[in-house]
Amino acid sequence: MAAISRQFNCSSCRLEITAQPSPLSRWAKRPILKSVDFLLSFQDLSGRHHEPLEIRGDQAQLQVLSETVSHYVQNVLGQSLTTSVFGVPWTTTLTPSDTPSIPGNEPQDWAARVEIDSPKILPEQSPQTTQMGSSPATMANQADAPTANPDSPYLYPRSLLTHNLVLGTLTTNTDDKAIPLKTSQLFDLVSALDNCAAELETLPLPMPTRRPALPIWASSAAAIVLMVGVTTATLQITQKAPPGNRDTVTTASHSQKTQPPVASAEVDSVTSAPSASPTPTDQSSSSAAKGSPQPTAAASATAPNSKAAKAETSSQQESPVSPSEAPPDSWFLASPSPSLVKPKQEEPSPSSQPSEQDQAIAMADQPTSAQETAKPSAPSAALPAAPPTAAEPSPTGASVDTESEKVSEQRDRRSPEMLNRQAPTTATHSYASALAPQVVAISQYIRQRWQVPVGLSQPLQYQLTLNPNGSLKQVQPLNLVATQYLPQVPLPAAHQPFIAPFQSAQPALVRLVLQPNGTVQTFVEAKANPKKN
């Protein structure tokens, strides 16, 4: 469907909406839009002669701006007449630097009565009170000062007749972070936004709906993935083992009380990761003796450090769960590129695994007092070894040292290439963090527009070169299919700012990966190593 464009004109501002109509529009009275972009331009702002001020943004930003302005206007209107007319704060005058008037012209007495001090709210400041509109100063404090996102736009009053709009991360053609609005201009702005909301209906953004859905099935999915991984690893273990030993395992499950040590020794001989410590062996044998599924417990405890290929696949299968628990700035970890994904994907999985291990230990702690007496230092030796990244030596015994050495050896053996690549990733972490908002913005921009072409079976990978002003400089397809489908990728126009600018002396490199299932992923590429494919 062709893009539609609507304009909402008021005396001092114009709101222009460009969007794709949703197929759902045919069943709705109002057009339903998706992939909305807006351009808000103000005429005759004070201090800007002839040149209109332009603000650009996407659907989410329009929504935030609309809510912010509407909420602020309601706060202004909801102020108590008693305090707004008689209250002391209205009597203070603006400092000359705050006055939007011509220099040298002091406001009149009546005007001074309706002027208030500019509170200069910083986004970091939290609202002092939640009571609405009790006084102008209170309103200023609470006036849409963003609590969730410090980069969100907000307004604060300078007087009854002037207000300041702080733009946050909205893209604009001015260097000023705050623009002064007269009351009539504020009225035009809120009217344009009201008219837009009344005439057009936008589809809800996919991001907020997708995220809350994740935790609902995440726990069960994690359990299923864990079971599949453990079962696969167990099968691998039993298939690799000699037939006689396999019989031992099977008989162990039938007659666990007779032969638990054999079964645990078998598992340890194959998985061999933390087996230097005798404690897991004893615990797994005790859990087997209790009748619990012994290979499962043992494999789950050893999976993070196992060399077995199936164990690796199980840890990779767990990766869909780990991003949900990942820290917010781990956006760049979600890239599908094996070069960057592998080391990072494996780090969260051990962090979730030790809980399983702890559980196994806890279960093993319960049954016999003989085991408890035999292992006074056993839990303390096993627990520090659980997170493989915790390399600090434990004072409890040499077994821990050997264990951590083994773990580090296995990590070195398993992924020398990964470790080589981890170093630049860590080194460029601050660089990547600085570009985090831009990368997220690009991802949202593409996701709103990207339609998977019919017949696409491979991921498309592009390297985007971004100018510091938030525009696209260059696009480099990284595979043949990507070149073929390049015209269908909804990339922004070159050298037209479409995201917020960033501080950098040189262009930034961002990898864009479009999966055949519609997933859009972006991540920062290292400055020193722009091409990895």
Add this chain to the structure above:
Amino acid sequence: MDIPLHQTATPQGKMVSLPLIDQTQPDHSQLDNIKAQLDLVLLALEALAGIGSEAVLQAAAELNLQEVVSDRVALWRLRQSNPLRRGTGGRKKLDIEEARSLVMISCHLAQQHQGMIREAVELLEAIAQTHCQPYQVALLGDYLDNFTNTYQERMAEDTLSMDALTDLALKLLIDLLFYSNSQGPRRLWMALLDRANHA
């Protein structure tokens, strides 16, 4: 946090010429009373655009609210519910349907006279940067005169000083602008409730 009314004025002494502690003064929080606010909004429209009871009744008819505001007497009774009014002011209770009707009518009238309201606000913005007084501009001067005279005529005596009346009139004028767009009724309704919470 409400600012106590008896606080002293600023060192500039520009504001609040009210006697600070005077037993004869009415409670100013009555201004935030819903019934008082609705009457004041209509009073501001009346002062600016010369809206009389005929126009209000016509607006009620256009909005199919004749059942609530059927004639001049019904309208007078509704407005007389304002506790600031002389005589029997405030005795009548205003039910929610009557309040809603007055909100709809006020915003409808504000919408009809949006051009004049906007012109007045823009004049106010312009002269705020000069040495002029609002009284020196015809539209604003007439509005302030009308508002002040009507207020003093209808409300209890000696309630507000001239400065306070001017401020009240200007505040109501600015608010009227926001009540004149498509979301005006919703905003006025919410403002009534917000202010009533502070009353």
